Amino acid sequence: AGKTRTGKSQAAADLDDFRLTSPERVVYPDIGASKRDVAAYYLAMADWLLPDIVDRPLSIVRCTQGAARPCFFQKHHTAGLDDVDSVSLEEESGQRADYLVVRDLAGLMNLVQFNALEFHPWGATAQRPDRADRIVFDLDPGSGVPWTEVIAAARQLRSLLAKLELQSFVRTSGGKGLHVVVPLNPGCDWDLVKPFAHSFAETLAQMEPLKYIATATKKFRNGKIFVDYLRNGRGATSVASFSLRAREGAPVAMPLRWEELGRVKSGHAFDIRSAQARVKRLRRHPWAGIDAVRQDLDRLAERLQRLR
Ligand code: ATP
Ligand code: MN
Ligand code: MN
Numbered sequence: 001a002g003k004t005r006t007g008k009s010q011a012a013a014d015l016d017d018f019r020l021t022s023p024e025r026v027v028y029p030d031i032g033a034s035k036r037d038v039a040a041y042y043l044a045m046a047d048w049l050l051p052d053i054v055d056r057p058l059s060i061v062r063c064t065q066g067a068a069r070p071c072f073f074q075k076h077h078t079a080g081l082d083d084v085d086s087v088s089l090e091e092e093s094g095q096r097a098d099y100l101v102v103r104d105l106a107g108l109m110n111l112v113q114f115n116a117l118e119f120h121p122w123g124a125t126a127q128r129p130d131r132a133d134r135i136v137f138d139l140d141p142g143s144g145v146p147w148t149e150v151i152a153a154a155r156q157l158r159s160l161l162a163k164l165e166l167q168s169f170v171r172t173s174g175g176k177g178l179h180v181v182v183p184l185n186p187g188c189d190w191d192l193v194k195p196f197a198h199s200f201a202e203t204l205a206q207m208e209p210l211k212y213i214a215t216a217t218k219k220f221r222n223g224k225i226f227v228d229y230l231r232n233g234r235g236a237t238s239v240a241s242f243s244l245r246a247r248e249g250a251p252v253a254m255p256l257r258w259e260e261l262g263r264v265k266s267g268h269a270f271d272i273r274s275a276q277a278r279v280k281r282l283r284r285h286p287w288a289g290i291d292a293v294r295q296d297l298d299r300l301a302e303r304l305q306r307l308r
Contacts, residue, residue, distance in 0.1 A: 015039055018109040027066045027117070028250045033272055039112050041244065041272050046105050048279055049242040053108075053121045057087060057099040057129060059237045060111055061118035067246040071117065075099060083110035087126040092235065101126045117246040120237035124187065129234065131187035135197055136231040136238040137180040138173070142213075144223035151261055153211065153225050154178045158258065160204070164303045166295055169287045174245035174253040176267045177225075179238060183293045190234045192297050197229035203307060241287070242279075244272060254278070255286045 015036070023036035042049065063071035077086035077098040083106040086098040102108050102119075111119075123134045137157055141150050154170050157180045161168045169181045184193070201214040204227050213224045231238045239245070241255040251268035252275040270278065 013043060013105065015043060018043075018106075019113050020109075021113065025066070027063065027115075028248075028272070029066060029068050030248050031250055031272075033250050035115070037272065038117065038244065039109065041276065042108055042112050043105075044276055045242050045279065046108060048285070049119070049240060050102070050105065050108065052240040052242065053102050053119050055101065055103065055125050055127065056121040057089060057124070057126050057235075058102055058122070059120040060100065060114075060116035061120070061246050062115050063117050063246050064115045067117060067248075067250070071246045073120075074116075081110055081114065083107045085126075087129075089126075089129055099126070117244050119240040119243040121240055122235065122237055123193075123232065124190075124234070128187065130189060132190055132193040132232065133184050133187040135182040135184065135193055137182075137197070137201070138228035138231050138238060139177045139180065140226040140228050141177055142221065142223050142226065145225055147266055149211070150178055150225060150267070151264075153227075154180050154261065155258075156208075157204070157227075160200075160307060163306050164300070167293050169255065169290060170258060170261055171241050171253055171255040172251075172264060172267045172269060173239060174243070174251040174268055174270070175247060178261075178267060179253075181287075182295075183290050184296055185291070185294055186296060188297050190232075192300075194233050196297055196300060197232035199304075201227040201229040203304075242275065257286045260286070 020036065020039050023034060025035045027033055027035050027038050059073055059075045061071050062074050077084065077100050085101040085103050087101050088096050089099050091097050123132045123136060139150055139153050158168050161182060166182050171179050173179055205212040205214040211224060213221065213226050216230060230236060239253045241253055243253050245251045249268060250272035252270045252272065254270040254275060256264060
């Protein structure tokens with residue numbers, strides 16, 4: 001377990017160990033949750049959240065005026081983030097820039113002090129930014145799609161991925177949908193991952209054209225589910241498991257066991273309170289074993305034949 005600057009273990013750390021200005025400021029006006037409530041959430045959840053974000057380039061959603069006011073997406077390291085590491089990476093433009101990298105609890109709490117509400121890691125580590133170690137299929141239901149169909153879609157992805165010998169994991173996004181996550185270990189070049197994610201989404205849309213759509217521009221048409229494969233490129237992010245969302249009700253992105261999925265009522269079924277209550281009851285991570293899963297995209301053309 002990580003240590004704070006005061007040398008306590010994460011579990012033993014308390015809020016007074018961290019700088020927190022304006023703790024009384026209301027961040028979620030609809031439920032009356034303050035900046036202190038947010039900080040207490042992240043402190044209590046650190047052992048669950050940190051594995052998903054540590055050592056990865058990280059984007060944050062910062063809400064300096066609370067979640068009900070405009071927030072902004074920040075990718076780059078800025079002055080004052082003394083406990084947050086940075087890594088210099090080449091951007092699409094060819095220029096280099098310093099990306100945020102959290103290494104420990106102190107880094108996480110430094111970002112919370114800077115009014116970060118959401119945490120969005122890359123699907124790659126800071127050390128090997130060109131190799132993807134997870135694929136994320138982001139299921140975005142268009143208006144009118146019943147929740148039961150979103151669940152059915154996630155299960156269908158799971159079973160198709162299983163035919164490709166790919167084990168997958170599911171979480172609520174904290175918003176409208178679900179994310180189906182495929183660990184890649186050892187990683188794969190984005191050049192392989194990106195076209196795979198795209199063609200997998202297109203295969204789904206061809207198999208079930210009334211249910212799925214794989215083109216971003218038409219995503220809200222006809223009450224279909226957009227299989228958003230665009231999370232899978234160098235520099236793309238998706239929300240971390242256990243991150244709060246800067247949305248009404250302080251929802252949380254929550255990893256699930258597949259067996260639990262049928263009991264979950266929506267993409268925002270878990271919130272700042274129920275997420276903490278849930279992890280107290282959990283004996284282990286819903287995705288326990290994910291790091292031991294050994295799978296990659298080798299022999300993919302051959303495996304794809306089995307989908308047809
Ligand atoms: P929902 O279930 O409501 O769709 P979501 O987290 O999947 O929730 P999306 O809008 O589908 O939200 O976005 C998917 C991901 O795209 C986000 O989790 C985030 O990592 C990334 N993203 C969102 N907004 C931005 C942005 N302004 N700049 C860069 N990346 C973004
Ligand atoms: Mn989504
Ligand atoms: Mn999306």
